[in-house]
Amino acid sequence: MRQNPARRHALLDAAIEVLARDGSRGLTLRAIDKEAGVPTGTASNYFANRDELLVQVVRRTRERLAPDPDAVAATMDQPPSPALATELMRQLLARQRADRTSNLAMLELRLEATRRPELHAQLSDFLATEHREVVDFHLDAGLPGDRLGVALLYFGMLGLIVDDFTLPAILEPYDVDELIEQLVTRLLRQRT
Structure with a gap:
């Protein structure tokens, strides 16, 4: 090769x-x-072969969609708060929108993984690891919420992003910034 x-x-x-x-x-x-x-x-x-290609495409899409470490560091240069968590989610959506192609390719890869066991295993492992890293980053940064709340936020943002790319008319009645703020506020309540 x-x-x-x-x-x-x-x-x-x-x-x-x-x-x-x-x-x-x-x-x-x-x-x-x-x-x-x-x-x-x-x-x-x-x-x-095709399986190797698909696995490498997964990795490349994740590289393309990863946040710029300097931008994250600049954003994280403020105290942990719901406002900071909201800003991170807004930046996430903006970053995803900036590379619509990678997101659509990832949706295709998810569908392809339902038919290809090797890709399913690779993609599942890769995305499960990414999910854990995102949740751990959030908690380690001292942002509000617990592990379950952050997981729900992750899945809620994923759904919002999928709708934004595939059927944006669903989101038209809503202010997306308000949706994000409410996701953070409602899901990351501090438990007492």
Whole structure:
């Protein structure tokens, strides 16, 4: 397998574009080559099989969607509070909106995982680890709420993001900033 990291990233980014646009059935090595603007057969030099490609696409989407550490550090330079948790959720939505393609590709990968046991195992492990890291970050930062409240916030934000990308008309009657503020306020109440 070829090891040119820049070419691999370009092919994975092309795969994300194809997956988001055409779905998993449209994701072929030839389609990736065409999207990346490389000679036919290039992608097959980088990915041994479809399962390997899909797992690498998962990792690449997560890289693309990860927050900038400097931006997080700047945001976290304030005392823990519901307002800070709300700001983090607003930034999360903004970051997801900035890379709509990666989010749509992840939705396609979730669906594909229902049919591919190897991808299901990899994606489940990857997203479960990510979920734990998000919850731990929140709690370790001293932000309001307990483990269950933070988990509910995670799942609530995921649902909001999915609707925002797939059926935004559902959200039209609502002020999304208010929805986020209420999610934080209601789910992260301090327990006594």
